[in-house]
Structure formats: structure tokens, C-alpha cells
Amino acid sequence: MRRWTGMLSFAGTALYLFGTPGVVAAASAPQVTGVKGGEIAFGMSGPFSGPVRELGRQMKIGVETAFAAQNQAGGVHGRKLTLVSADDGYDPERTKVAVRDLVEKRNVFGLVGSVGTATAAVAVPYALEKGILFFGALSGDDLLRNDPPDRFVFNYRASSWEESAAMVKYLVEVRRIRPSQIAVFAQQDAYGDAGFEGVAYMMRKYRYDPSRVVRVGYKRNTTDVVEAVRIVKQSASKIRAVVMVPTYKAAARFIQKVKNENLDLVFSSVSSVGPTELAEELMQLGPRYAEGVMVTQVVPLPTSKATAILRYHQDLSRYAATQKPNSVSLEGYLMASLLIEGLRRAGTDLNTDTLVTALESIRQYDIGIGTLLSFGPSEHQASHKVWLTTLDGQGAYRAIRFE
Numbered sequence: 001m002r003r004w005t006g007m008l009s010f011a012g013t014a015l016y017l018f019g020t021p022g023v024v025a026a027a028s029a030p031q032v033t034g035v036k037g038g039e040i041a042f043g044m045s046g047p048f049s050g051p052v053r054e055l056g057r058q059m060k061i062g063v064e065t066a067f068a069a070q071n072q073a074g075g076v077h078g079r080k081l082t083l084v085s086a087d088d089g090y091d092p093e094r095t096k097v098a099v100r101d102l103v104e105k106r107n108v109f110g111l112v113g114s115v116g117t118a119t120a121a122v123a124v125p126y127a128l129e130k131g132i133l134f135f136g137a138l139s140g141d142d143l144l145r146n147d148p149p150d151r152f153v154f155n156y157r158a159s160s161w162e163e164s165a166a167m168v169k170y171l172v173e174v175r176r177i178r179p180s181q182i183a184v185f186a187q188q189d190a191y192g193d194a195g196f197e198g199v200a201y202m203m204r205k206y207r208y209d210p211s212r213v214v215r216v217g218y219k220r221n222t223t224d225v226v227e228a229v230r231i232v233k234q235s236a237s238k239i240r241a242v243v244m245v246p247t248y249k250a251a252a253r254f255i256q257k258v259k260n261e262n263l264d265l266v267f268s269s270v271s272s273v274g275p276t277e278l279a280e281e282l283m284q285l286g287p288r289y290a291e292g293v294m295v296t297q298v299v300p301l302p303t304s305k306a307t308a309i310l311r312y313h314q315d316l317s318r319y320a321a322t323q324k325p326n327s328v329s330l331e332g333y334l335m336a337s338l339l340i341e342g343l344r345r346a347g348t349d350l351n352t353d354t355l356v357t358a359l360e361s362i363r364q365y366d367i368g369i370g371t372l373l374s375f376g377p378s379e380h381q382a383s384h385k386v387w388l389t390t391l392d393g394q395g396a397y398r399a400i401r402f403e
Contacts, residue, residue: 034109043102062332117191136335149380164198179208186245195245252281308368
């Protein structure tokens with residue numbers, strides 16, 4: 001007489017196993033999408049064309065460098081890591097097509113290194129619907145940081161809110177600029193809104209009404225800052241500093257035009273601008289446009305002598321020898337290194353659930369950047385650290401000591 005011993009479910013179909021006493025029925029494990037033939041394939045939808053293409057290119061370089069170094073060491077549990085990329089041009093409509101292609105046609109295991117908030121806004125719901133990993137986006141928006149966190153969404157970087165709040169605190173408490181003298185220049189979308197929230201929080205802390213802040217901006221994928229400059233010029237008598245939540249070309253154009261009006265303002269930006277790219281844009285205009293511009297960073301400076309940064313330089317020279325060190329590629333490298341640690345902990349029985357559990361086990365992890373990284377069931381943002389930096393007349397960043 002046969003007896004029922006269990007039930008397995010594959011693709012919505014229940015399979016019942018029967019056996020005789022003392023006999024164990026065996027079934028082979030189902031194929032995991034993106035894990036095949038000794039390889040784990042991850043997908044990246046990013047801007048490889050358009051006005052912020054350098055951010056996508058640098059993020060890809062960083063991830064691929066970390067993957068190449070791990071592959072040279074034998075991969076993860078014998079599996080090599082690959083990155084499949086798709087160009088979304090920093091356009092949410094193209095992102096919809098790109099992520100579907102990566103998941104449904106190119107069969108990637110998960111999505112990593114997405115660039116942008118508006119693009120993440122369409123990619124994240126799709127990833128959650130499909131139950132796949134969405135890891136390490138270059139975005140500080142709250143949509144990636146729900147409370148409690150979405151099971152499949154993990155962040156490496158500090159939030160835009162934390163960055164802009166840190167900058168306001170520095171301007172007020174160190175530079176002695178009054179809250180009423182701080183304006184905001186931001187991209188007119190969710191990315192800009194996220195950065196403004198940090199400013200608004202600090203304004204309330206300093207007992208200043210955020211609705212009174214002079215806020216100007218520009219449309220995504222453009223550098224049309226004429227109206228923003230006009231309003232700033234009009235308000236020049238009461239503004240001493242501008243906190244920016246932009247992309248690098250728009251930020252450079254804004255700084256150039258404001259300085260050409262002979263307005264003596266302190267400019268600061270969040271890291272999503274692309275620190276290296278902003279410096280290069282400003283130096284092309286001339287040293288006077290670059291000098292004194294501040295940028296918050298979510299990774300140490302690429303010139304740091306921290307252990308992980310030295311390792312990044314070594315791996316970059318080996319696997320991307322023509323590329324210069326860059327803050328965005330460094331972020332991609334560190335983010336991918338954290339993902340690799342999760343893959344190690346997940347073991348050989350890899351699927352999305354085992355990886356999520358493994359990532360949530362990472363606590364107080366010392367990756368070698370001077371701050372510890374942690375995940376957990378209620379914490380899917382590894383780092384809350386913000387570094388402050390400023391540009392000199394040679395286009396190089398130096399650290400600002402401020403806690």
C-alpha cells in the first residue's frame with residue numbers, strides 16, 4: 001500500500017509524491033532562472049545613452065570589475081558572475097521595456113545597479129511582482145526604503161534625505177548660514193523631491209517653514225536652467241547657499257550661469273549628481289566654476305587609502321585598465337562586493353529566497369571603508385554614512401571633516 005509523503009509546487013502545479021515504507025521518493029530541484037551552467041547572470045538597466053550616460057557607464061564598470069575579480073578567484077561556490085546590461089536612456093518608459101527584456105527574455109537572476117529614481121519607480125514594482133532581487137540602485141529615494149522594507153529590494157547607499165540633511169546641517173552649524181538663506185535647485189521629479197525632504201526636515205528642526213524655501217529646478221533629461229537662474233537672481237539679496245539635487249550637466253550649467261551673474265553663492269550637491277562627472281564638466285568651463293563646490297558622498301573619496309579603496313584601485317587596473325578611478329564606479333564596485341558576500345553566505349542552494357535570507361544575516365560587516373555595513377529583516381539599507389567633500393581649483397575633491 002502506498003502512502004502520501006509530501007507535496008511540491010512548481011510553476012503553480014502541485015506534484016504529489018508517494019512511496020512505500022522505508023523508501024524515500026526523490027525529485028530533482030527546479031532550475032533557478034539566471035543560474036545555469038556554472039554561471040549566475042545579473043541584469044542592469046541603466047542610462048548608456050543620453051545626458052547622464054556616464055553614470056550608467058561608470059556603475060557598470062564598477063560592478064563588472066568586482067565580478068571579474070571574484071571570477072578570477074574561482075567565482076562564488078564555483079559559479080562565475082556575469083552582468084547583462086540594457087540601455088534605458090534615463091527614461092522610465094524605456095526602463096519598462098529594458099527590465100522586461102532582462103527578466104523575461106535574457107533570464108537574469110536579479111537586477112543590480114539601476115541608475116535613477118524615476119527609472120526605479122517603474123522597475124521596483126515589476127521586480128516585486130516577479131519576486132526577483134532589486135539590489136544596489138543609484139538612488140536615494142524613499143520608494144526604495146519602505147518601512148517595513150520590501151523583501152526583494154536592498155540598498156547600499158545612504159538616502160538622498162540623509163545627504164541633503166547633512167549638507168544643510170553643515171551650512172547652518174559650520175558655515176553659519178541661516179536656514180532662510182538656503183535655496184534648493186532640484187530636478188523636477190521624485191529624485192528632486194527626495195532630496196528636498198532632507199532639506200525640509202532640517203528646516204523644521206531649525207524652526208523655519210520649508211514652504212518658504214526658494215525652490216527652483218529643471219525637467220529631467222534637459223539642461224534648461226534659464227528660469228531657475230532668473231528666480232535665483234531675483235532672490236539674490238536673501239540667498240547665500242544653494243543645495244542641489246541634480247544631474248551633472250544640469251548642475252554645471254546652473255552653476256555657470258549663476259556665477260556669470262556675479263552672484264557669490266555656496267553651491268552644494270548630493271552624490272547622485274555624479275561627483276567625478278560634475279568636476280569634469282565644471283573644469284571644462286574653467287577653474288573658477290569648480291572651486292568651492294561641495295558634494296556629499298556615499299563612498300569614501302577614490303583617493304582614500306582605506307583598504308577597500310586600495311583593493312578597488314588594484315582590481316580596476318587589472319580588469320578595466322583604461323578607466324580612471326571614479327566615485328560612481330567605486331560605488332558600483334563596493335555595492336557588488338556586498339552582493340558577493342551575500343551570495344557566499346547563501347551557499348550552493350541558491351535562489352532568491354536563500355539569497356535574501358543570507359543578505360539579511362549581514363551585520364556589522366567591515367568591507368574596508370571605515371564604516372560598518374548591516375542588513376536585517378527590518379533594515380535593507382547597508383550604509384547610512386555621508387562624507388562631505390569640496391572641489392578645489394584643479395577639479396580635485398578634498399574631505400571636509402564634519403560630524
